[in-house]
Amino acid sequence: MKKILNITLLAAALSISFSCSDELLQNNGVSGESQATDEFTNAQLEQGALTNEEIPAAFINGIYAQMFQTGTGGTNLNHDDFGQKGYDIYGDMLCGDMALSVSTYGWYRSEITEFQAPLDFTRGRNRMVWRYYYRLVRSANNVIQTLGGNDFTPETDFNKHAMGQALVMRAHSYFYLTQYFQKEYNATEEILPLYIEPIGSNLPKSTASEVYDLMEKDLRDAIILLNGFNRTDKVQVNQDIAKMMLAYVLGAKGGRDAEVATLTQQVINSGNYTMLASGEVTNGFSDYASPSWMWGVDITDTNELDLVSWWGQIDAFSYSYAWAGDYKAIDSDLYAAIPNDDTRKGQFYNVSTSGRYLQPLFKFFASSEIGGTSRTVTADYVYMRIEEAYLLNAEANAKSGAEGAARTSLKALVERRVPDASYIDGLTGQALLDEIYLQTRIELWGEGKSFLAMKRFKATTSRGANHLSFVGEAIPYNDERMQFEIPLDEIQNNPFISNQNQ
Numbered sequence: 122m123k124k125i126l127n128i129t130l131l132a133a134a135l136s137i138s139f140s141c142s143d144e145l146l147q148n149n150g151v152s153g154e155s156q157a158t159d160e161f162t163n164a165q166l167e168q169g170a171l172t173n174e175e176i177p178a179a180f181i182n183g184i185y186a187q188m189f190q191t192g193t194g195g196t197n198l199n200h201d202d203f204g205q206k207g208y209d210i211y212g213d214m215l216c217g218d219m220a221l222s223v224s225t226y227g228w229y230r231s232e233i234t235e236f237q238a239p240l241d242f243t244r245g246r247n248r249m250v251w252r253y254y255y256r257l258v259r260s261a262n263n264v265i266q267t268l269g270g271n272d273f274t275p276e277t278d279f280n281k282h283a284m285g286q287a288l289v290m291r292a293h294s295y296f297y298l299t300q301y302f303q304k305e306y307n308a309t310e311e312i313l314p315l316y317i318e319p320i321g322s323n324l325p326k327s328t329a330s331e332v333y334d335l336m337e338k339d340l341r342d343a344i345i346l347l348n349g350f351n352r353t354d355k356v357q358v359n360q361d362i363a364k365m366m367l368a369y370v371l372g373a374k375g376g377r378d379a380e381v382a383t384l385t386q387q388v389i390n391s392g393n394y395t396m397l398a399s400g401e402v403t404n405g406f407s408d409y410a411s412p413s414w415m416w417g418v419d420i421t422d423t424n425e426l427d428l429v430s431w432w433g434q435i436d437a438f439s440y441s442y443a444w445a446g447d448y449k450a451i452d453s454d455l456y457a458a459i460p461n462d463d464t465r466k467g468q469f470y471n472v473s474t475s476g477r478y479l480q481p482l483f484k485f486f487a488s489s490e491i492g493g494t495s496r497t498v499t500a501d502y503v504y505m506r507i508e509e510a511y512l513l514n515a516e517a518n519a520k521s522g523a524e525g526a527a528r529t530s531l532k533a534l535v536e537r538r539v540p541d542a543s544y545i546d547g548l549t550g551q552a553l554l555d556e557i558y559l560q561t562r563i564e565l566w567g568e569g570k571s572f573l574a575m576k577r578f579k580a581t582t583s584r585g586a587n588h589l590s591f592v593g594e595a596i597p598y599n600d601e602r603m604q605f606e607i608p609l610d611e612i613q614n615n616p617f618i619s620n621q622n623q
Contacts, residue, residue: 464539
């Protein structure tokens with residue numbers, strides 16, 4: 122049965138008159154904007170949280186709600202402003218694995234696929250990315266302060282678990298900020314203001330090492346705090362998600378491959394998730410009850426998602442852009458690299474004479490009819506799958522020299538996709554790493570992970586013939602076009618940043 126994500130518990134818990142839902146979603150971390158708790162004090166919240174568990178629960182649910190609600194990037198009209206999955210599309214398009222093959226309405230074309238936003242800090246998509254993730258940071262900081270602050274360990278299991286979730290979400294948000302606003306890890310480069318309290322004052326940029334140190338500490342603390350947490354909904358992050366996020370952080374930083382391998386192996390060994398079988402890779406990827414989904418959200422009609430949604434932009438079976446004329450397709454060169462006997466090749470429409478050529482008609486679908494019959498979206502969002510753990514494990518082991526373990530993890534996945542995966546047994550060195558990178562791009566296409574992998578592998582990509590711009594141009598992972606710029610309004614409103622170079 123579908124569940125409704127409740128973000129109104131706080132108002133009832135405090136018996137106050139304003140709408141918690143509205144307040145939580147106005148909450149953000151952008152310079153010059155107010156806190157979400159203006160109508161009551163932090164002291165009241167902290168005291169209330171000690172006796173009423175609904176208070177931190179409401180704030181945590183508010184964070185999760187912001188991940189899929191429209192307008193959380195600070196716009197009212199942008200049809201690419203719908204939370205985490207919107208920025209997953211940005212990454213997939215920037216790295217080139219997702220092609221905008223037909224553009225009728227213009228979404229993503231100029232600012233993303235033609236790189237105008239990464240090259241011009243006045244462009245609105247810079248602000249959307251910045252604002253969205255800092256909103257999540259501010260919300261997480263509210264929870265952390267409500268539960269006693271950064272240096273406090275709650276006593277009850279419930280509050281420990283709430284604190285652990287907030288720490289994971291703060292680290293998650295800073296992780297994506299580092300990936301989108303720094304070309305590659307450079308410890309001494311000043312990159313982001315590092316807010317750890319829900320304060321309204323501006324801060325200067327911190328170095329990458331400081332940001333990564335906070336993420337690592339948050340996630341290590343969260344792993345301890347979330348021990349024994351049995352979540353009731355996959356929208357909640359648990360200890361496995363904390364371990365995976367730490368693996369992503371350490372993988373992006375580099376030089377910590379052995380620990381990444383350990384963390385991902387622990388998740389694999391948990392037995393909590395099962396990789397998709399061969400016949401399941403064309404199942405629509407629309408139901409968060411899938412045993413391979415580690416983290417996702419159960420979308421219901423009460424969430425009021427419609428054409429402004431990830432499904433609206435990607436799924437041709439939904440009544441929206443992917444049906445009507447803004448087609449997103451797998452890069453033609455990447456598609457060509459998928460073996461003909463690989464079941465994942467069947468996820469894409471292979472009729473070259475059709476305008477829908479290489480759309481993911483058989484990977485992502487929420488209906489059985491092109492164009493759908495309803496504008497209401499109830500198909501679910503996936504944030505993380507167990508297949509990621511196998512691929513990260515293979516990658517980390519290969520980079521650390523444990524090639525046998527790398528081949529084992531890689532083969533465990535690939536043998537579910539092709540009739541004969543024995544070729545993996547003979548892969549070593551760069552050939553093994555190249556195969557892991559290729560399998561990551563194929564397996565997780567359209568799920569927002571290709572951009573992260575491009576950076577970890579320090580790869581160079583070249584757009585295939587079905588892109589509308591920059592076809593055939595080699596673009597390295599640390600190209601200027603692979604990094605968003607700190608937005609204009611942050612530069613104008615934050616005196617510590619306005620006096621610095623971008």
